[in-house]
Amino acid sequence: xxxxxxxxxxxxxxxxxxxxxxxxxxxxxxxxxxxxxxxxxxxxxxxxxxxxxxxxxxxxxxxxxxxxxxxxxxxxxxxxxxxxxxxxxxxxxxxxxxxxxxxxxxxxxxxxxxxxxxxxxxxxxxxxxxxxxxxxxxxxxxxxxxxxxxxxxxxxxxxxxxxxxxxxxxxxxxxxxxxxxxxxxxxxxxxxxxxxxxxxxxxxxxxxxxxxxxxxxxxxxxxxxxxxxxxxxxxxxxxxxxxxxxxxxxxxxxxxxxxxxxxxxxxxxxxxxxxxxxxxxxxxxxxxxxxxxxxxxxxxxxxxxxxxxxxxxxxxxxxxxxxxxxxxxxxxxxxxxxxxxxxxxxxxxxxxxxxxxxxxxxxxxxxxxxxxxxxxxxxxxxxxxxxxxxxxxxxxxxxxxxxxxxxxxxxxxxxxxxxxxxxxxxxxxxxxxxxxxxxxxxxxxxxxxxxxxxxxxxxxxxxxxxxxxxxxxxxxxxxxxxxxxxxxxxxxxxxxxxxxxxxxxxxxxxxxxxxxxxxxxxxxxxxxxxxxxxxxxxxxxxxxxxxxxxxxxxxxxxxxxxxxxxxxxxxxxxxxxxxxxxxxxxxxxxxxxxxxxxxxxxxxxxxxxxxxxxxxxxxxxxxxxxxxxxxxxxxxxxxxxxxxxxxxxxxxxxxxxxxxxxxxxxxxxxxxxxxxxxxxxxxxxxxxxxxxxx
Amino acid sequence: xxxxxxxxxxxxxxxxxxxxxxxxxxxxxxxxxxxxxxxxxxxxxxxxxxxxxxxxxxxxxxxxxxxxxxxxxxxxxxxxxxxxxxxxxxxxxxxxxxxxxxxxxxxxxxxxxxxxxxxxxxxxxxxxxxxxxxxxxxxxxxxxxxxxxx
Ligand code: SF4
Ligand code: SF4
Ligand code: SF4
Ligand code: SF4
Numbered sequence: 001x002x003x004x005x006x007x008x009x010x011x012x013x014x015x016x017x018x019x020x021x022x023x024x025x026x027x028x029x030x031x032x033x034x035x036x037x038x039x040x041x042x043x044x045x046x047x048x049x050x051x052x053x054x055x056x057x058x059x060x061x062x063x064x065x066x067x068x069x070x071x072x073x074x075x076x077x078x079x080x081x082x083x084x085x086x087x088x089x090x091x092x093x094x095x096x097x098x099x100x101x102x103x104x105x106x107x108x109x110x111x112x113x114x115x116x117x118x119x120x121x122x123x124x125x126x127x128x129x130x131x132x133x134x135x136x137x138x139x140x141x142x143x144x145x146x147x148x149x150x151x152x153x154x155x156x157x158x159x160x161x162x163x164x165x166x167x168x169x170x171x172x173x174x175x176x177x178x179x180x181x182x183x184x185x186x187x188x189x190x191x192x193x194x195x196x197x198x199x200x201x202x203x204x205x206x207x208x209x210x211x212x213x214x215x216x217x218x219x220x221x222x223x224x225x226x227x228x229x230x231x232x233x234x235x236x237x238x239x240x241x242x243x244x245x246x247x248x249x250x251x252x253x254x255x256x257x258x259x260x261x262x263x264x265x266x267x268x269x270x271x272x273x274x275x276x277x278x279x280x281x282x283x284x285x286x287x288x289x290x291x292x293x294x295x296x297x298x299x300x301x302x303x304x305x306x307x308x309x310x311x312x313x314x315x316x317x318x319x320x321x322x323x324x325x326x327x328x329x330x331x332x333x334x335x336x337x338x339x340x341x342x343x344x345x346x347x348x349x350x351x352x353x354x355x356x357x358x359x360x361x362x363x364x365x366x367x368x369x370x371x372x373x374x375x376x377x378x379x380x381x382x383x384x385x386x387x388x389x390x391x392x393x394x395x396x397x398x399x400x401x402x403x404x405x406x407x408x409x410x411x412x413x414x415x416x417x418x419x420x421x422x423x424x425x426x427x428x429x430x431x432x433x434x435x436x437x438x439x440x441x442x443x444x445x446x447x448x449x450x451x452x453x454x455x456x457x458x459x460x461x462x463x464x465x466x467x468x469x470x471x472x473x474x475x476x477x478x479x480x481x482x483x484x485x486x487x488x489x490x491x492x493x494x495x496x497x498x499x500x501x502x503x504x505x506x507x508x509x510x511x512x513x514x515x516x517x518x519x520x521x522x523x524x525x526x527x528x529x530x531x532x533x534x535x536x537x538x539x540x541x542x543x544x545x546x547x548x549x550x551x552x553x554x555x556x557x558x559x560x561x562x563x564x565x566x567x568x569x570x571x572x573x574x575x576x577x578x579x580x581x582x583x584x585x586x587x588x589x590x591x592x593x594x595x596x597x598x599x600x601x602x603x604x605x606x607x608x609x610x611x612x613x614x615x616x617x618x619x620x621x622x623x624x625x626x627x628x629x630x631x632x633x634x635x636x637x638x639x640x641x642x643x644x645x646x647x648x649x650x651x652x653x654x655x656x657x658x659x660x661x662x663x664x665x666x667x668x669x670x671x672x673x674x675x676x677x678x679x680x681x682x683x684x685x686x687x688x689x690x691x692x693x694x
Numbered sequence: 695x696x697x698x699x700x701x702x703x704x705x706x707x708x709x710x711x712x713x714x715x716x717x718x719x720x721x722x723x724x725x726x727x728x729x730x731x732x733x734x735x736x737x738x739x740x741x742x743x744x745x746x747x748x749x750x751x752x753x754x755x756x757x758x759x760x761x762x763x764x765x766x767x768x769x770x771x772x773x774x775x776x777x778x779x780x781x782x783x784x785x786x787x788x789x790x791x792x793x794x795x796x797x798x799x800x801x802x803x804x805x806x807x808x809x810x811x812x813x814x815x816x817x818x819x820x821x822x823x824x825x826x827x828x829x830x831x832x833x834x835x836x837x838x839x840x841x842x843x844x
Contacts, residue, residue, distance in 0.1 A: 019720070021830050031830045033712040039719050160708040165832055172706045172833050188737060188744040190708055198743040260742075567710035567832075579718060582725045583711050625737055625744045 001034040001041065001426060002570030003098055006165045007503055008035055010427060010449035017042060017427055017450055022165060025502045032163050033568050037579040038427050042450070046576055046644050047409045048422035050455035058398070059416040061642060068457065068465070075419055076469035078402040079111070082374045088112030089338035091375040094119070094358055094383065099434035099444060100459075103476075104379050106329035107463050110472040114336040115373070118355040119386045125357065126669030127280045130294035132352060133534040133544065134301070136524030141314065143438055144278060146170040148310035150271040151180040154191060155206050155296060156285075157278045161190040162565040180271070182264060184209060186562060187590060187632055188625035197264060201254040203560050203630050203675065204286045204551030210295035211548060212250020212261055215242040217302050222269030224304025231519060232301060233529040241545040253550065255627075272303040274310030285562075287676060290669025291546045301530055307516045314514060314522060315437035321507040324491040326433055326443065333475055341373050350540040350668070357670050359387055359662055362396040375402040379459065380423065382411030385572035385636060388658030388674060391614075406462060409573050410641045422456040424448070429458030430481045433488045436504075439512060443494065443505040445485070460484060542668045558678040559591075559631040561611075563654040572636040576647035586651035588621040589681065590632040596622040599683055606684040609652060611677065612659045616652030617684055631681055696757060696776030698814055699839045700828060702750040706835035709734060709748050713827035713836060717752075720818075720826035721810065727801035729753075729812045730827055750836065752812035752827075753778060753799045761791035761800060761811075769809075770800075779813035782806070814838075 007023035008031060017039050022031040041047075051071030056062035066074075082090055092115035093108040095101050101118075108116045120128070128139040135141070146152055147170040160168050175181060175194060183195035186203045201209055217223050218239055228235055247265070251258035268275045277299040283289045305311025318325045339346045342360035345353040365373045376397070384390040394416065397403060405414030406421045414420050423429065431446035448458070460481060467473045478484035485496040498505045514522065525531045533544045554560050568584040569575055589607050591599075601607060603622045608615055609631070616638060626632060637651030657679055664673045709732055717729050730752035737744040755778045762770045762778065769784035770791050780791075780800065785808040791800045792809065800811040815825035819838075823829065828836040 028834060029829045030832050030834060031712060031716070032710055032832045033715040036712055036715040036719050036830065039722075161710075163708075163710065163832070168708060169833055172708075176705070192743070193737065193745050194705075194708075195743055567708065567712075578725050579715055582728075583714065623737070625739075 001038050001574065003096055004164045005098055005446075006031070006035060007444070009503060012449050015450045015453070020427075023503050026504075027165050027169075030165050030169065032165060033580060033583065034570050034574055037574070037577050038425065040577050040579040041408075041425050042427055044576070044578060046646070048407070048414070048420045048456075051422060052420040054418045058403075058418070059394070061415065063420070068455070071419060071421060072462075072465050072469060075402070075404055075421070076466060078418075079375060079470060082401055083111070086372050086374055087338070089115060089336065089341065090372050091115065091377070092117060092341065092361055092373055093377045093379065094381045095379040096381040097355075099436060100431045100446075102328050102330050102434070103432050103460060103463055106333055106475055107467060107472075108377075109330055109333045109336055110467065110475045111470060112336050112338075114338055114340050115342070115361070116355060117342065117358045117361065119358065119381055119383070120355055121357040121359050121665070121670055122284045122386050122388075122672050122674060123282045124280070124284075126283045126290040126666055126671035127293045129351060129669045130290050130297055131279065133350075133531070133537055134294060134297045134525075135530055136526075137314075138352065139279065142312040143315050144276045145310050145313050145439075146276060147173045148274065149174060149179060149276045150274040150310060151182065151268050151276075153182045153184075153268070153275070153277045153299075155184045155210070155278065155280060155292070156186075156283075157281050158185070158189045158191045158564055159278070160194065161567045162281065163567045180267065186627040186630050187623075189564070190567070197260070199254070199256055199260070200625070200627060201256065202551075203562065203627055204288075205254040206286070207288045207292035207295060208245070208250050208253040208548055208550075209256070209261070210292055210299060211242055211245035212247045212254075213265055213299060214238070214295060214302065215245045215250075216247045216262060216265040217269060217299070218242060219246075220265065220269065222265060222272075223302035224272060227273075227304030227306075228301065231306075231523070231530050232532060233527050234532040238298065238532045238545065245548065253548075268303065273305045273308045275303045275305060276300070276311060277303070284666075284671030285673065285675040286551060287666060287673050288546065288549065289671055289673070290666045293669070294544075298532070307514050307519060309513075313439055316439065316441050316508075316512040317435060317437045318441060318492065318507055320512050321441060323493070323507055326435055326488045327491055329432075329475060339370060341371065348540070348670070350536045350542065351670050357665070358383065359665065359672060362393060363663060365396040365399045368399075372399070374400050375404075376400055377404040377406065378411070378413055378417075379406045380408065382407070382413045382572055384412035384416065385653065385655065388655045388661040388672065388677075390656060391659070392662045406459065408456075409576065410643060411573065412640060415641045421462055422454070423462065424452045424456040424458050428452040428456070430460060431458075432460060433485055440510075441507045441512075443492070443499075443507065445496075445499055445504070447499070537668060546668075552676075554629055554678050558680050559595075560629055560675060561609075561654060561657060561677045561679045562630050562632045562675050563635040564632065566634045569634070569636055572639060572653075575636055575639055575650070576644040578646065581646045584634075585646070587618065587634040587637040589618045589652070590621045590623055590626050591681065592626050592628040593622055593624045595628050596620065599681070601683045606686045608682050608684045608686075609657060610680045610682075611657030614656055614659060616657065617686055618652040631679065695841070696755055697841055698755075698776060698819070699841055700750065700752060700814070700825065701837045701839050702748065703835045703837065704747040704749075706833045707732070707748040707750070708833055708835075710832050712830065712832045713750065716826045716830040717812070720815065723803060723810065724805045726804050727810055729801060729810065751797075754797070755814070760794040760796065764790045764794040766790060773816070777814050777816050777819075778811070779816055780809055780811055782808055785809050
């Protein structure tokens, strides 16, 4: 149901799902509300149930129902026309990410376009690039062994509400075993209420707090000297850099007491190396989020927590188990020669070429530099919900000749697209096999529990049929899922039947750890060390250690708009699910009690939230435990697809208030600065004073 | 004697409301009736950390239930092991039990026009399994306790 893809086991009767639970081998049956509500998704007819081609203007919501044959012919025809006039590189594909992207990557590369992308510039890109600049390893190249750590430090990572079931259980197991949790945020959250220590900071000062911690740890010589001497390059530059950023300074900047920072530092230094500073999940927030994340990565290094139990562990793959990896669709395809349209790899040399940065394609659509981008395929990705300022996005998309949405539900983008190819839900579709690296790596696969009762298809079939039409079917040598799986598994010696017992194939019985005394060569930086000063950043004219700049205060009468997640909904795509909608039909605007009193706002009042040129009406939630400079809402609401009768205009979508932020990118990390948005709020005139109707 | 109890380990509960959905999907209930409820008090600062604890409430399976004697058809029953349940065959949806229960625990099911309530998932319990909410709780915070064993 959501992009975390927690493993589930499903029971059926006939073609009816009767029971969904978390995989008993991995989750002991545990499952969140979203996963459980899949039965309601199946029954929900307010989603695309057969292929649709747009009849009226874009976004007008007039559709013609067509056969798959007609829809795929239409898409293939348009793609061919675009390729004929502009070359294959003028087609881009974005996918919501996750373990099963190999197939769609292969499709776009097979067409001859390098332009594969995803949503990550509004999510973890800063964290990823910060990790690369320090270790030469990406953010997914570390596993946080939370269960066994003694102290977990979370900067705004609301780990018990932005749920991944296994991880949430690890946190609770850690707390049950007496571990400590420190939580930093501008408001109190579900995670914060379980914490032993809560730092409520001024918005945008995470970097200051992290710098203050680094200063204090170095000053008190609390770091792992041996690890640092052995593995870290240019440590002296760090020591020198943090001199001005004392605990006292940080406390003042963040609105905390310095003794509390010092107490904290003493505690983590005593607990190291079993201390994890979570470097952030979704950290596309402030202008310095890249540097905030880099500082958090550095704090981990100071703890010397790499490849130790209760620290950060390098994930192992099939190779570490003496097994050959899966055959990859993408790997057999010659690399497209054109340069990327988003500039990643040639204009921006310090960014990871993998998925590049989606928002930069919008710029290219408008400027046509280095070449025009005319076709966009979004696979289960809704850029209008994920990126700020849908109005600006539409302006760019109007330069495109073809917009295709492959999705299980009506995304806001889909509603604006030319074609909707309805994908079967997660209970009705098979997926390719993927590798899940880890301390105990495994192969994973999704297998359908029931047959679809509508005219929807699984992604593997859609891609194959489109590929055949585009003359690249030979890259996808399968006609059935069995053939596909057999092709992927062939080098590994496993068979699809091996998944029957547990739902996955474990590649080892015992956890695999590298020898901590032989970490040399594991860091993929040019020097092979953990690099405080990154050459790649320097070459791009960027600081590795950036002097701190205090965040702007909101203009008078305004608030900084921050957003987050609830455990009930997965961004925008579950809002219309009947059972989840029943639990949480709309979002609310959290506002500080004193500010609310000043505005004459009480709990439950309607409020107007006004960005530049856009307004929303939303109910107030008044609380002491949010910083007075911010207002907060859960992301994903305010949907504008009229066929989603429950979600339609319920609550407000934060991204729609973020006018002008589409190209506000952190130049070092590539993440967007989504919390650099200020809004005015007032008690709405829509609150009735008395009844004047009959 | 009541034999069973559902116990919530508040240290683990994260207020994700999944149990409510697990209960509903297990009984295939439509939008409307919610048979168990997760709730909490407003946050209060405890030594610098704003805190609250969650509560879980389904049916109390009263020793001497108010809902059973008022049922005109004998649909609402208490078993030997203490479980109070509605025999769906016999229920006529008169809602007398809802009025009699001090907490209005039984709920109207618009799909059947009858009443549903927490029955500790007795079909599962009789099959040696645990109730749906307990089995699938996101954090293993819910426990199904057999009182005789203590
Ligand atoms: S599912 Fe478990 S953790 Fe979630 S609210 Fe219910 S009892 Fe609490
Ligand atoms: S329904 Fe009400 S009266 Fe009947 S057993 Fe449950 S709590 Fe008691
Ligand atoms: S609603 Fe059903 S269970 Fe309740 S009193 Fe009436 S017949 Fe009995
Ligand atoms: S025991 Fe069964 S019926 Fe009662 S609340 Fe839990 S899931 Fe629902």
